[in-house]
Amino acid sequence: MDISSFQENGIESLPLFLTSLAIGLLIGLERERNPSAKAGLRTFALVSLFGTLIALLAAKSGSPWLMIAGLLAVAGMIIAAYINTPTENNDPGTTTVAALLICYGLGVLVWFGMSKLAVMLAIATTTLLYFKPELQGMSQQLTRRDLVSILQFSVLSFVILPILPDQNYGPYEAFNPYQAWMMVVLISGLSLAGYVALRWTGQSYGAPLLGFLGGLVSSTATTMLYAKHSKLNDGMLRLSAVVILIASQVVLVRLIVVSGIVSPNILQQLAPVMGLGLLFGLTATLFNWKRLRNTGELPMPETSNPTEIHAALGFGLLFVVVLLCAAWLSDVAGSGGLYIVAIVSGLTDMDAIALSSLRLFNLQKLSSDQAVTSISLAFISNMVFKFGMAASIGGVALAKHIAVGFLAMASGVLIGLLLL
Numbered sequence: 001m002d003i004s005s006f007q008e009n010g011i012e013s014l015p016l017f018l019t020s021l022a023i024g025l026l027i028g029l030e031r032e033r034n035p036s037a038k039a040g041l042r043t044f045a046l047v048s049l050f051g052t053l054i055a056l057l058a059a060k061s062g063s064p065w066l067m068i069a070g071l072l073a074v075a076g077m078i079i080a081a082y083i084n085t086p087t088e089n090n091d092p093g094t095t096t097v098a099a100l101l102i103c104y105g106l107g108v109l110v111w112f113g114m115s116k117l118a119v120m121l122a123i124a125t126t127t128l129l130y131f132k133p134e135l136q137g138m139s140q141q142l143t144r145r146d147l148v149s150i151l152q153f154s155v156l157s158f159v160i161l162p163i164l165p166d167q168n169y170g171p172y173e174a175f176n177p178y179q180a181w182m183m184v185v186l187i188s189g190l191s192l193a194g195y196v197a198l199r200w201t202g203q204s205y206g207a208p209l210l211g212f213l214g215g216l217v218s219s220t221a222t223t224m225l226y227a228k229h230s231k232l233n234d235g236m237l238r239l240s241a242v243v244i245l246i247a248s249q250v251v252l253v254r255l256i257v258v259s260g261i262v263s264p265n266i267l268q269q270l271a272p273v274m275g276l277g278l279l280f281g282l283t284a285t286l287f288n289w290k291r292l293r294n295t296g297e298l299p300m301p302e303t304s305n306p307t308e309i310h311a312a313l314g315f316g317l318l319f320v321v322v323l324l325c326a327a328w329l330s331d332v333a334g335s336g337g338l339y340i341v342a343i344v345s346g347l348t349d350m351d352a353i354a355l356s357s358l359r360l361f362n363l364q365k366l367s368s369d370q371a372v373t374s375i376s377l378a379f380i381s382n383m384v385f386k387f388g389m390a391a392s393i394g395g396v397a398l399a400k401h402i403a404v405g406f407l408a409m410a411s412g413v414l415i416g417l418l419l420l
Helices: 003-008 011-032 041-061 065-082 094-111 115-130 132-141 144-163 177-201 206-229 234-262 264-290 309-333 335-346 350-362 368-419
Strands: none
Touching: 011 041, 011 094, 011 115, 041 065, 041 094, 065 094, 094 115, 115 132, 144 177, 177 206, 177 234, 177 309, 177 350, 206 234, 206 368, 234 264, 234 350, 234 368, 264 350, 264 368, 309 335, 309 350, 335 350, 335 368, 350 368
């Protein structure tokens, strides 16, 4: 028998059915472990195969309604299995029902040549099913304030952003409402991720993660809090120093990530400069970490909601003002004017000047060297401000513990600039 006869028998479709079978077995494997589920390995595998088979018949016969009929058949089977048959703990089994319907749909997707998408969705579905306890724990830890933060971020991203015009206005055509608000969404999103993660993990993973997440939300707020707590005892002093140093290094990581999103073309020059600062800072931080003892309960940074509308508007306004000032001074006074804006604005807010510099670089109003230099100067200025704040609040003892780390980060960035 030749190859064409095999194709006439539909053997060429066998890989699709094998993919469908694997998808069903994957999801079914997780459901098999659940004693309350009325469907397991065999049922899910058969439903996925059924979806692919129905899609084949619908395509060959030109009758797409067969796929609807197949879906109704699966739904009827589910109803027959669950009606008047309470499951363990009176669980209605809605999760398994939804998984079966998804499994049928994935089987249909496989036939229509979207096997990669179907496999990805199957993995995502299995992950959601398997991590039920963890997801429930996360949702129970979320407060009303946390949910409001997520909803407010949705408003910033999906309500306000789409209606703004994507057009340049004003002096030097530097102001673009859509791009400006996109920066607000970007910074709010990064801060929200750290904010929610901080609420979920709390003190579970100690000083390193607390410093990382605190720095992701606000390194300034984290520095202020731990500067206050550093006076409690010697152990708390060392812990505060470690958390403050880690939070400040997160700023370098954050700058690299933001630059990669906003202006990938500058990343090749910016990343080594920030990377040297990070490398030098990590060395100093590890030295402090080795001397750190278990200090018991760690204080949680009290950070404000990063997605509140007034906070977003405030940052958006600051971004526009810094952007226009940087464009104007760069035009009037050259790079010196730009660097003055970077140093002044960097004292309290790194994001605005960093994003403004990247925006002007994208508009070809700044060279890559100028943009990287302004971001670096703003970072060093921000370090000076935080060191002064930590020393004034935490005293000389804290200043001694963080001085080497702060100096190492600033030196790394300066060396990177010299090598640029």
